[in-house]
Amino acid sequence: xxxxxASAVDRPPxxxxxxxxxDSFDPRDNFLTRLLETRWRIELVAEPDFLIHSCIGxxxxxxxxxDCVRIFYTGENVAPDWLSTDWAFTFEYTDHPRxxxxxHWPFYIDPPRLVKGLAVSDPATExxxxxxxxxxxxxAARPRFCGFVVSNPLCKTRNExxxxxxxxxxxxxxxxxxxxxGGRVADKRAFxxxxxxxxxxxxxxxxxxxxxxxxxxxxxxxxxIYWGDPLVGNDFDTRSFLSFHDTPPGPGVSASxxxxxxxxxxxxxxxxxxxxxxxxxxxxxxxDRVPRCADADAILAQFERIFTxxxxxxxxxxxxxxxxxxxxxxxxxxxxxxxxxxxWRQWTA
Numbered sequence: 276x277x278x279x280x281a282s283a284v285d286r287p288p289x290x291x292x293x294x295x296x297x298d299s300f301d302p303r304d305n306f307l308t309r310l311l312e313t314r315w316r317i318e319l320v321a322e323p324d325f326l327i328h329s330c331i332g333x334x335x336x337x338x339x340x341x342d343c344v345r346i347f348y349t350g351e352n353v354a355p356d357w358l359s360t361d362w363a364f365t366f367e368y369t370d371h372p373r374x375x376x377x378x379h380w381p382f383y384i385d386p387p388r389l390v391k392g393l394a395v396s397d398p399a400t401e402x403x404x405x406x407x408x409x410x411x412x413x414x415a416a417r418p419r420f421c422g423f424v425v426s427n428p429l430c431k432t433r434n435e436x437x438x439x440x441x442x443x444x445x446x447x448x449x450x451x452x453x454x455x456x457g458g459r460v461a462d463k464r465a466f467x468x469x470x471x472x473x474x475x476x477x478x479x480x481x482x483x484x485x486x487x488x489x490x491x492x493x494x495x496x497x498x499x500i501y502w503g504d505p506l507v508g509n510d511f512d513t514r515s516f517l518s519f520h521d522t523p524p525g526p527g528v529s530a531s532x533x534x535x536x537x538x539x540x541x542x543x544x545x546x547x548x549x550x551x552x553x554x555x556x557x558x559x560x561x562x563d564r565v566p567r568c569a570d571a572d573a574i575l576a577q578f579e580r581i582f583t584x585x586x587x588x589x590x591x592x593x594x595x596x597x598x599x600x601x602x603x604x605x606x607x608x609x610x611x612x613x614x615x616x617x618x619w620r621q622w623t624a
Contacts, residue, residue, distance in 0.1 A: 286316040289582060292323030294337040295330055297350075306382045307348070314575055315582070325582065328360070342590045346581060350379035352484045361588050362581050366483040368506070373586075375577040376483060376568045378510075383487035384494050386569040389559045410552045413496075414471065420444045420545065422470035422497065424463050426451040432502060432534070433476035439538050440500075444545070446474065468495040471551070472517075472541060477503025485510065492516075493559045498551070500541055510566040515557035517541055 289311070293302045302308065302319050307327060311317055327346045328338035330353050338345050339359060347360040355363035355374065364377040423437055423446050437453055440446055447470065449460035460466040467473050473492035477484060485504040489511065492499040501507060502519040513521055519537050524530040544550045560566060567573050 286312075286314060288318055289315040290318050290320050290322075290324040292320060292326045292341065292343075294326060294328040294341070295335040297329075297331045310571060310574060311578060313571075314579075344581065344586070344588050345590065348377070350382065350486070352479055352481045357589075359589060361586055364577075366481070366485065366504075368483045375574070377574060378483070378485045378568055380485060380487040380490040381569045384490050386565045386571075389490065389493050390565065391558045391563055410548045410555070413555065414548075414551075417469055417471045417497070419447050419470040421446045421472040421474060421500070421541075422467045422492075423448040423453065423474045424450040424460065424466065425453075425474075425476075427478055428452050430476060430478050432480075432530075433474070433478075436476065436500075436502070436534055436537070437474060439534060440474070440541060443538065443542050464491060464495050467492055467497050470497045471545065473497045473499050475499035475501045475516075479503070480505065482506045489516070496555070498544070498554050500537065502537075508561070510561065510568060511559055512557050512561050512563075515554055515559050517544065517554070 291308075291311070293300070296302075308317060323341070323343055325344045325346060326338055326341045327348055328341075329335070329348050330351060338347075344362070345360045347355045347363040347365070349355075349365050352366060354367055355365055355371075357363075357371075362373045362375075363371070364375050366376065366378050367374065368376060421440065421444070425433065425448075428434065434452075437446060437448070445455075447466075448455050449463070449466050451459060475488045475492050477486055477488055480503050482505055485507055488503070489499050489501050489507065493511075493516075499516040501516055505520045505523065507513065507518060507520060517537065517540050519533060522528065522533055522536045524533045528536075544554060
């Protein structure tokens with residue numbers, strides 16, 4: 276995220292730590308650190324005043340060792356455990372006073388880069404149309420029909436959609452799953468830039484759970500075919516891509532039928548240049564504006580609250596639940612639930 280930073284003299288210091296993140300996570304170079312350094316002088320220390328912790332891998336419980344303000348962040352579909360954290364940034368839609376909805380996709384792209392500059396002040400405003408010559412040039416630059424770059428084999432819905440769409444035309448799979456290119460692609464975005472469409476299904480479906488899977492195709496102007504967050508239209512303009520959730524399962528529409536309807540919409544857009552042009556003409560975001568959940572100023576304002584609000588932090592509480600270890604129960608139940616869900620997907624895939 277490109278934001279001008281204040282001089283080191285003007286920025287107040289913040290003693291910060293990280294725990295429980297993925298193996299490749301770099302505490303000194305990531306979305307959160309880069310953003311915070313535009314307003315504060317971040318000091319990464321072993322005994323911080325503020326700890327940002329996640330829930331990945333063997334270190335997911337390390338935050339309990341820290342006697343400081345704890346801030347939960349997750350890139351997974353995991354709710355915060357308020358018995359072990361003070362503040363939280365997650366996918367969830369919740370009114371909790373110490374929660375901020377921050378999806379994971381800003382970790383992968385700079386949100387302002389998806390603004391098309393169409394000056395759409397009202398979502399109902401008709402944007403400038405894409406002409407036939409523009410569409411022809413775009414299609415000529417995209418020799419592949421549809422791209423698919425996935426390693427996780429556990430999403431049955433995603434696997435089934437790949438099979439169904441492949442019956443219409445070859446879907447080029449450049450990831451580990453269903454690979455048909457003779458090897459995994461070295462540059463995911465360069466590969467997707469050659470595709471007219473991209474299968475952009477999440478690992479699972481949950482309200483608010485929107486990852487980089489829908490945003491990365493947008494960054495290279497390929498049309499996402501999306502399944503996952505049923506509320507994805509709160510942040511993105513679903514008229515700019517093809518969303519399963521525009522025709523969700525319900526009375527008279529089974530999940531299988533909804534997948535077939537999504538395939539039909541892809542086929543129609545592939546065969547009709549006017550439909551394809553209509554998708555390209557729309558802004559990615561609602562109103563062509565970065566949504567609040569990914570807005571740098573809104574996120575920084577939340578951190579300002581965190582750094583300046585006195586609270587009775589959880590690391591200092593000594594209630595009966597903590598004395599007998601009951602504060603660990605939510606973590607344990609969540610871990611069991613995750614493992615059972617993963618096993619079920621393996622058995623039913």
